[in-house]
Amino acid sequence: xxxxxxxxxxxxxxxxxxxxxxxxxxxxxxxxxxxxxxxxxxxxxxxxxxxxxxxxxxxxxxxxxxxxxxxxxxxxxxxxxxxxxxxxxxxxxxxxxxxxxxxxxxxxxxxxxxxxxxxxxxxxxxxxxxxxxxxxxxxxxxxxxxxxxxxxxxxxxxxxxxxxxxxxxxxxxxxxxxxxxxxxxxxxxxxxxxxxxxxxxxxxxxxxxxxxxxxxxxxxxxxxxxxxxxxxxxxxxxxxxxxxxxxxxxxxxxxxxxxxxxxxxxxxxxxxxxxxxxxxxxxxxxxxxxxxxxxxxxxxxxxxxxxxxxxxxxxxxxxxxxxxxxxxxxxxxxxxxxxxxxxxxxxxxxxxxxxxxxxxxxxxxxxxxxxxxxxxxxxxxxxxxxxxxxxxxxxxxxxxxxxxxxxxxxxxxxxxxxxxxxxxxxxxxxxxxxxxxxxxxxxxxxxxxxxxxxxxxxxxxxxxxxxxxxxxxxxxxxxxxxxxxx
Numbered sequence: 001x002x003x004x005x006x007x008x009x010x011x012x013x014x015x016x017x018x019x020x021x022x023x024x025x026x027x028x029x030x031x032x033x034x035x036x037x038x039x040x041x042x043x044x045x046x047x048x049x050x051x052x053x054x055x056x057x058x059x060x061x062x063x064x065x066x067x068x069x070x071x072x073x074x075x076x077x078x079x080x081x082x083x084x085x086x087x088x089x090x091x092x093x094x095x096x097x098x099x100x101x102x103x104x105x106x107x108x109x110x111x112x113x114x115x116x117x118x119x120x121x122x123x124x125x126x127x128x129x130x131x132x133x134x135x136x137x138x139x140x141x142x143x144x145x146x147x148x149x150x151x152x153x154x155x156x157x158x159x160x161x162x163x164x165x166x167x168x169x170x171x172x173x174x175x176x177x178x179x180x181x182x183x184x185x186x187x188x189x190x191x192x193x194x195x196x197x198x199x200x201x202x203x204x205x206x207x208x209x210x211x212x213x214x215x216x217x218x219x220x221x222x223x224x225x226x227x228x229x230x231x232x233x234x235x236x237x238x239x240x241x242x243x244x245x246x247x248x249x250x251x252x253x254x255x256x257x258x259x260x261x262x263x264x265x266x267x268x269x270x271x272x273x274x275x276x277x278x279x280x281x282x283x284x285x286x287x288x289x290x291x292x293x294x295x296x297x298x299x300x301x302x303x304x305x306x307x308x309x310x311x312x313x314x315x316x317x318x319x320x321x322x323x324x325x326x327x328x329x330x331x332x333x334x335x336x337x338x339x340x341x342x343x344x345x346x347x348x349x350x351x352x353x354x355x356x357x358x359x360x361x362x363x364x365x366x367x368x369x370x371x372x373x374x375x376x377x378x379x380x381x382x383x384x385x386x387x388x389x390x391x392x393x394x395x396x397x398x399x400x401x402x403x404x405x406x407x408x409x410x411x412x413x414x415x416x417x418x419x420x421x422x423x424x425x426x427x428x429x430x431x432x433x434x435x436x437x438x439x440x441x442x443x444x445x446x447x448x449x450x451x452x453x454x455x456x457x458x459x460x461x462x463x464x465x466x467x468x469x470x471x472x473x474x475x476x477x478x479x480x481x482x483x484x485x486x
Contacts, residue, residue: 027205173212235265
């Protein structure tokens, strides 16, 4: 297979127009018949949904802190033209004194050039100073520049001359102020795209096609690393069915972990807590992922049949993961921003209260306080938190604390709740990087199906054989590849 080529689009920070530009490039190239793919730096869920819709292909997250360098290369590999969108500014990562976790680190890992988008409003030669600083600060191969929010053709020519006079990368395109339609947002960021969003994407593609040299951008792309594919010989999850919440209220699930479960033979069955009346039949496990349940609280509450179905399943002893919005859905009720209270599933004995202030944001390392179906006691997972809600009333009785959660500054808090089969947490784990998470979830579902070893009284689950481990991961990998996560 011919290896693909790629370029990383970055700016000085959020709000420079990166997402709109990348969506426009993807839409315009796709309509020209170019095979395009997208990827997003960082842990964000929403931007990848828009990039995937614009490209017509899945959009993975490239996050070296969560997945490691090997994971970044694997997720970026493939044919065609890959356009990677930066998160925040080019050099913004975990800490202010390091590039770790930044888009700059992703560009170095993949060995691809950078296309800078710069806000040129009210400036011309200063754009050259910004580009020079961005390039030289990290000694990165900046291949070209797109000037956003220019006043017109004359302004764009001034910017181009300024770059050329300083022997900097060339201007390969410009966009007038207001060239892009506004992308709909809510408190967590962009809203999930729908069919109406296609018109927005088309307008972005048209804007880019008029004033951006797409052929030049394609020519600037560099070769992506070759990643050998390993054949999957065994499928230890064959015959198992995992329910995954998936609609306007719930959609924050990382695709690579879903793919790993499916490669292992697990049938991932999507369902809608908003519209379906009950869970799909024959499930062996349940994953209620994050999303916007607070924005759909009335509809979720009115669907009592589904709430009862979920509550009954959570009481069956099958493994259930409820992340962030999923935790809110399993609570006794959601109190929205206006103070309205809406009954939920009543599995977790506490109520979720939405605030107008961000409660938690950032990368987290979760250490299991006991044996869970995602990790053994002391096992570590990397991921992040991002939520406005909080719980009133700490779950107690059969519920025990699940994780010690450490932030990037070294502060630790006890977080997550576990009752022996249901794991409810604010934490979004990058589970695709943990063989143990895949193994243990499959083993717990197998135990539920009754054709494998059942969990012991202490919650322990048998380890996979070496052959099963390779089948789940789909490849042999060096022991250090994801050692930071497990």
